Amino acid sequence: MKKFLLPLLVLSLAACSGGEQGESDVIKIGYIGPMTGDAGSYGHDTKKGIDLYFQEHPTIQGKKVELIYEDAICNSQSAASAATKLVNIDQVKVIIGGQCSSETLGAAPVTEQHKVILISPVSSSPEVRDAGDYVFRMYPSDAIVGQTLAEEALKYERIAIITESTDYAEAYHDSVLHYLVQAQEVTPVVDEIVQPNTADFKTILQKVQNAKADVLLSIMQTPVKSGILVKQAAELGITAQIYGTDTLAGDDFEQHAKNAAKGVKMVIVAEDDSRAEVKEFKKVFGNFQAPVIFSLKSYDAAHVLADAIEAVGYDSDAIKQWLYDMPGREGLGGPIEFDEYGENNSQAGSVKVGVEDPATGRIVFELLREEP
Amino acid sequence: MDYLLHIAILSSIYSLAVLGQNYASGYTGLISINHGAFMGIGAYAGAILLKWYGVPFPVAFLAAGAATGLAAWLLSFPLLKLKGDSFVLVSFGFSFIAFNLFLNWRGLTNGALGLKAIPGPELVNLLDNTKIIFLAILLALILITLWGLHKILQSSYGVVIRATRENQKVTQIAGHCTDSYRRSVFVLSGVITGIAGLFLASYISTIDPTLFNYHLSVLLLIMAILGGLASLKGSIAGATLLIVLPELLRFLGLPNSILAESQQISYGLILILLMYYRPVGLFGTYKI
Missing domain, CATH: 3.40.50.2300 (Response regulator)
Structure with missing residues (x-):
């Protein structure tokens, strides 16, 4: 005692x-x-x-x-x-x-x-x-950043979303979906949630391909997961434009996505490198x-x-x-x-949200959301 | 003072959960690694009713106990058919199933986002310092549980459940339906742990599935073993020690550069040393 x-x-x-x-x-x-x-x-x-x-x-x-x-x-x-x-x-x-x-x-x-x-x-x-x-x-709310991603997605007709089941990714997903469905009355053709630690996305990516989506939003917790998803999408021959979120920024993404990283865009909160x-x-x-x-x-x-x-x-x-x-x-x-x-x-x-082209490795602030 | 109250409340919540774990694992030999899932079921059942339906706390209390009891009863059918390693592994598997339910049943549990702003018992508002009332309610509950378990263990029923731990076959030959005994123990142990889960949810007021993953199930079993299997006071000692220890390590005054890592390493080292020198736990009489 x-x-x-x-x-x-x-x-x-x-x-x-x-x-x-x-x-x-x-x-x-x-x-x-x-x-x-x-x-x-x-x-x-x-x-x-x-x-x-x-x-x-x-x-x-x-x-x-x-x-x-x-x-x-x-x-x-x-x-x-x-x-x-x-x-x-x-x-x-x-x-x-x-x-x-x-x-x-x-x-x-x-x-x-x-x-x-x-x-x-x-x-x-x-x-x-x-x-x-x-x-x-200090960081902008996912509600704001998610809306920016949704606006980007609306440039395309058939939207697919794949989200990892974590608190960050689900909150982000909810704000994207809220804007798409509530504000713009657009329903994604694919809207799937995957388990944390999933390493095989091929079944869901097949759905994306079958649904003829022309844009794919990848909302993942880590750059590694996004890298794997992008690589597998390329292997399946998916030609949809892929968008990622803040968590794509990192060397891990390029290491895992390899050549497939080329052309992937990301909506991120980023510093002004210049x-x-x-x-x-x-x-x-x-x-x-x-x-x-x-x-x-x-x-x-x-x-x-x-x-x-x-x-x-x-x-x-x-x-x-x-x-x-x-x-x-x-x-x-x-x-x-x-x-x-x-x-x-x-x-x-404005909220500093940029789109990065991993092909050049530079974040380009071509997308600046004006104050709501 | 508030900090001590906070530690006392957390220790009490986990003591209650470990009392449930020890009743099954220590006294009846059901070495289950799924009580973290029971804690989660109680936490979610109570929190959903409190937050979304605004029920009074006593109703949530009964619902948390009932939901966990039902889950334990259903689980007991496949689980109690198994013995030894198979029992442990299948119970561990249930932790994963429950975690995935918390994570994926979004309509009910809000998925990975969890539930926030969960109300506490109405009684806590009687005093300005709500923590004192919260602790008093918990201590009263622990005393009632201790008294109840003590009575059960002293009864002829208690003798039989301990006998099933030592030798199930012999107990059956003596004319006892050991499955019913073990099932009733497993259900009551689940109810106690589930109620502890409700108190955790309403105390920290925010829960998400990661709080109730398999780590918690392992932690509860470690608490029971460290305090001593088949010992009621050991359950309280084990839970208190493992809640207090990481808090104590915050006061080591280590350099910032190695602070967090050193705390984790010290925590593991202390556990290893304790189990090395006290393999039956602090107050234990029974060794796995």
Whole structure:
């Protein structure tokens, strides 16, 4: 029994050690993200983006910034635990995270209850919009980006959609379908959902071929999966124009799709490669494990938060108001302006959505959606 | 204080689930790797009623128990015909079937997107600090479960189910219909675990299929083995230890560059050491 009580005692002592921060010389900023597990690469790059910002700007209001990282392994329950620890033990007033939408939605009830700012760099689920008053995000909602993909698809007559059964892909699929069916009254000729970890798409691709689809939307969780799908489509002789989403951006796609990658288009949230500061960021950052935009958005989240604290102090209510009132600005990952839901959708200018031609490997911003 | 309450609530939820697991695996020898699926069935059944039909919490409570009981009863027919490794493998297979149902029955479960903003018990609003009431309800439920299981195990029925664990043939020769005994144990164990699932759903207020994949089934069995098979207090100790341990590791003060990886490695190492030095678990009397 004593063995069993020891961890509890240690935890109690640890829990009691977190007192009121008061007028501390340190400004604590929490981080929640998937630092291990399948989505570890997202956590790695977003953490590095934040590290990079605070290496360049180590103080706010003359006080040292202390970053406290918590691993939530892309899981809502772990994110709730991480947020509870950050809020109650470390007494942070601001948290950058989560990265996976499930993390953000798991942590939000905790941060809302304690009136702590939760700013997510890359969560894109439409449900984050209603997660709370203190919840902000840098990445555009899938509802917006999905609509852009739907508009592209409407340039063709017979639309086929293949979606992987994951939270990101299904949310994205729903927003595409909503726009196609509700707004444009167009029904896809094929609309199939595949299991996560599926590696053989040939049966479904045969359906696409039989239905004589002239455009195929591939909504997958990872670039590897999209690469396999595109390769198998080419093997079957499918000539439909294939479109992918954000998750196509990555070397893995080209490695798996090989020659079939040529001509595949993608609707993605992307950085503007031609800007000097983005080029500089990429040089300093080194190797990316996830799409570059993820680390840019996390760098921007750290930047916006640091500016808010600099302007109004380490007070979550004041920071929240400052963020809502913040005039539009240009971040490394694109324009930043929060609407009344804390979303960075109604940006000054337009949502940065580009179409990339993998044949040249360059993202061309030929498709810019105007502000809704 | 809130953080301790949070850990206490999670530990209580998993303790309840492991009590169900241990009742089947420890006392009756049904080494099943599907209780994570039962937790999921209870969580989804309750959450769907709470969120979409606005039923009061006690109704969701009964429904979660009933749905899991029904699933366990149906599963028991093919499962209890099997023994040893086959039993373990088929129960493991059920975890995959249930996971795929949660993922693909989109009209009911909302698929991979899961269910968000699941309400908690109405009672929790009695105090400003809702966590205290939530914990009190859970502790009361655990005490009732402990008392109930203790009574069952002390009864002649309890002697028979333990006898089926030791030697099913001999128990049958003694005139007992062991299948009925084992089926009733499996159903009750499922009901207890399913109710724990409902509490998890209403506490974290957001669920998705990945929470209830086979990892959870394995975790619940590990909790039962670590705490001690055929030990009620061991169930609580095992669950509490495996919930508290990763939280404790958050306080190790490791450098940020190796923080997350080191936590995971330490977690695994501690488990290996514990099982090496205490193969029967902390309070166990029975070894697989």
